[in-house]
Amino acid sequence: MTEPLVVLEKVEKRFDDFVAVTGADLTIGEGEFVAIMGPSGCGKTTTLRMLAGLDAPTSGEIRIAGKVMNAVAAHERDTPMVWQSLALFPFLNARENVEFGLKMRGVDAAERKTRAMNWLERMEIAEFAERNVETLSGGQRQRVALARALVTEPQLLLLDEPLSALDAHLVIRMQSVLTKLQRELGITFVYVTHSQSEAFAMADRVVIMSRGEIAQVGTPREVYRAPATRFVAEFVGRNNILPGKVAAAMGGSVTVETALGAFAVPGEAAVGADASIVVSADMMQVGGGENTIEATVISEEFVGSIVTAFLEAKDGTELKVQVQERVLADLDLTAGSTVTLGWATKDGHLLVEGT
Amino acid sequence: MRSRLNLYALTFRLPIIVWQALFFIGPLIFVVAMSFFVVKNYRMVETFELESWAKMVSRDYVWSAYRYTLLMAGSAAALATLLAFPAAWFLAFRCSARTRQLVILFLIIPFFTSYLVRTFSWYTILAEAGVLNGAFGLFGLGPYKMLNTAFGTLTGYLTLVLPLVLILQTVTMANIDDRLIQAARNLGCSPARTIRTVILPAGKTGFVIAALFAFILSFGDFVAPFYLGGSNPPTMPILIIDTTKAGQQWPRAAVVAVMMMLTLFVIAFSAIMYAYRKRASR
Numbered sequence: 001m002t003e004p005l006v007v008l009e010k011v012e013k014r015f016d017d018f019v020a021v022t023g024a025d026l027t028i029g030e031g032e033f034v035a036i037m038g039p040s041g042c043g044k045t046t047t048l049r050m051l052a053g054l055d056a057p058t059s060g061e062i063r064i065a066g067k068v069m070n071a072v073a074a075h076e077r078d079t080p081m082v083w084q085s086l087a088l089f090p091f092l093n094a095r096e097n098v099e100f101g102l103k104m105r106g107v108d109a110a111e112r113k114t115r116a117m118n119w120l121e122r123m124e125i126a127e128f129a130e131r132n133v134e135t136l137s138g139g140q141r142q143r144v145a146l147a148r149a150l151v152t153e154p155q156l157l158l159l160d161e162p163l164s165a166l167d168a169h170l171v172i173r174m175q176s177v178l179t180k181l182q183r184e185l186g187i188t189f190v191y192v193t194h195s196q197s198e199a200f201a202m203a204d205r206v207v208i209m210s211r212g213e214i215a216q217v218g219t220p221r222e223v224y225r226a227p228a229t230r231f232v233a234e235f236v237g238r239n240n241i242l243p244g245k246v247a248a249a250m251g252g253s254v255t256v257e258t259a260l261g262a263f264a265v266p267g268e269a270a271v272g273a274d275a276s277i278v279v280s281a282d283m284m285q286v287g288g289g290e291n292t293i294e295a296t297v298i299s300e301e302f303v304g305s306i307v308t309a310f311l312e313a314k315d316g317t318e319l320k321v322q323v324q325e326r327v328l329a330d331l332d333l334t335a336g337s338t339v340t341l342g343w344a345t346k347d348g349h350l351l352v353e354g355t
Numbered sequence: 356m357r358s359r360l361n362l363y364a365l366t367f368r369l370p371i372i373v374w375q376a377l378f379f380i381g382p383l384i385f386v387v388a389m390s391f392f393v394v395k396n397y398r399m400v401e402t403f404e405l406e407s408w409a410k411m412v413s414r415d416y417v418w419s420a421y422r423y424t425l426l427m428a429g430s431a432a433a434l435a436t437l438l439a440f441p442a443a444w445f446l447a448f449r450c451s452a453r454t455r456q457l458v459i460l461f462l463i464i465p466f467f468t469s470y471l472v473r474t475f476s477w478y479t480i481l482a483e484a485g486v487l488n489g490a491f492g493l494f495g496l497g498p499y500k501m502l503n504t505a506f507g508t509l510t511g512y513l514t515l516v517l518p519l520v521l522i523l524q525t526v527t528m529a530n531i532d533d534r535l536i537q538a539a540r541n542l543g544c545s546p547a548r549t550i551r552t553v554i555l556p557a558g559k560t561g562f563v564i565a566a567l568f569a570f571i572l573s574f575g576d577f578v579a580p581f582y583l584g585g586s587n588p589p590t591m592p593i594l595i596i597d598t599t600k601a602g603q604q605w606p607r608a609a610v611v612a613v614m615m616m617l618t619l620f621v622i623a624f625s626a627i628m629y630a631y632r633k634r635a636s637r
Contacts, residue, residue: 052541074540087538091556100552104543132633148542 003066005030005155005188006051011060013046020046022212033182033189035203037196043212044192048158051190052079065155080149081158086141088133094144095120095129101152119147139170159191163198175201196236208232226349227278233351238281238308238320246273254350259315263291267350274353279343281308281320286331289342295319296338309333311341390609397603407606417594421614424590427505428574431512435569436562439521447528455529462518474511474578481507503585511579516569527561528554563630571619591615
């Protein structure tokens with residue numbers, strides 16, 4: 001049987017009246033790096049905890065390596081987790097923390113030490129092996145937590161926002177450590193985060209969750225360029241969303257009648273259906289294009305080489321456009337000025353509501 | 356500016372400093388000094404002689420009382436720790452925070468009544484014709500001698516310390532970061548095994564402090580060994596009473612008191628060092 005490593009089927013988790021996760025169908029292949037992403041309270045951490053056996057699904061089935069896991073206790077699984085709080089044992093030194101999982105599996109002391117030291121060396125923190133974990137820096141503790149989770153050589157590693165407590169520059173470093181590790185080990189990483197940049201930077205596939213449901217599963221590029229729902233379009237990236245109704249449809253292209261005019265967009269939809277056109281901010285151009293909208297500049301946000309300008313169309317629709325900082329000077333984007341925004345028809349993405 | 360600030364701080368610390376000097380350090384110095392006084396013609400003479408020390412330290416009954424008191428107080432601390440642990444574990448991990456608060460309130464209520472009254476109530480239970488022996492009698496057992504035995508003394512000690520140990524242990528365990536226990540389970544540790552691998556080491560400070568309290572209170576207790584243990588064999592506090600009664604030997608009683616205080620200092624210091632010892636860090 002060549003079933004994917006992890007299979008979730010119609011998984012639901014309720015806490016009393018609160019539905020944390022519902023109707024979750026998901027498969028994760030061996031060696032995949034999957035990021036589960038969404039705003040807080042979307043059910044992403046609950047999903048991860050169900051994989052670890054720390055929460056039991058109310059209904060549905062979870063299989064890992066072909067085995068139904070619903071009734072398997074947390075300590076009988078091999079699904080180590082890297083915790084948001086790291087949850088290192090303060091009463092053990094760094095090496096003893098790493099040895100913990102091996103000790104629980106009855107590995108003898110000498111081998112435990114060898115294997116733990118190997119991992120500490122691999123994580124480049126061997127010199128801190130005998131140190132109290134509370135005296136280590138955030139980045140070093142992070143590495144201890146990773147070594148502790150990986151020392152038993154699991155097929156599946158669960159990560160719950162492990163980088164959220166680190167400084168921005170350390171996050172970038174740890175991202176490359178994680179992707180490198182995952183490639184070298186060839187094991188499956190399931191990574192929960194609310195950060196789009198972390199998810200997109202590392203994951204092969206991202207799972208976007210909203211209010212306990214999986215909204216979209218796809219590669220970062222798919223999710224970014226072709227959001228499946230309005231929530232995904234709003235949550236991922238900087239998208240301009242123009243809601244309307246399908247006015248005409250023919251040969252792989254439809255015309256959507258919006259409050260700002262009728263625009264053509266590639267896709268298929270029935271005439272009369274509620275639909276939106278999604279144009280990502282970096283596909284918008286100042287000056288004009290196949291489709292154009294007049295808008296007034298409200299403000300701009302400078303983060304370096306890319307500048308995002310926030311504009312407002314005459315009916316109040318918020319619009320965003322991203323331009324290179326070096327071309328900014330040629331454009332009249334001072335607050336209050338009116339400009340024409342445009343985009344190529346092929347860069348628009350059709351979003352049919354209710355799908 | 357700095358000195359004014361210090362003066363300001365001192366104003367508020369002064370009462371506690373005065374209190375400590377008046378009611379703790381003062382009497383302590385007095386007791387130590389008194390152990391070097393001598394009694395002549397039933398009158399205490401303020402002097403500096405080693406007579407009382409020489410007398411007390413050379414007597415076997417002092418040392419056997421000392422050993423017995425250490426053993427009994429140690430047993431009380433160990434028993435209280437073991438007896439309280441399952442209950443505290445249940446309260447900390449299997450009860451809601453509300454239930455826990457309610458139970459802790461009930462555990463504080465015994466302290467409202469005098470310890471002496473609580474000790475006397477054991478009389479009716481432990482006596483030869485008491486409640487327990489009555490119950491045993493129904494099964495054709497007994498009567499057992501429970502009053503005026505080491506068992507009686509321990510019962511008294513536990514009456515004094517068990518509620519306190521239970522409260523301290525419960526609070527200790529309720530404050531252990533649940534994520535550590537979950538992390539242990541995630542790494543293959545069964546729920547029962549988390550007691551040894553996480554709960555005991557994570558709560559070490561609290562457990563040691565609770566046991567230390569049990570030891571200190573039992574070690575210095577006069578009521579339980581006197582009323583429930585029948586003073587036989589005597590403990591150190593009973594030795595103090597006996598010595599003062601016999602020929603106004605206050606200096607000898609002070610010797611016993613100083614021996615007890617030195618013992619408690621050593622034990623409390625070692626226990627606290629152990630409780631707060633962190634992982635060695637290079």
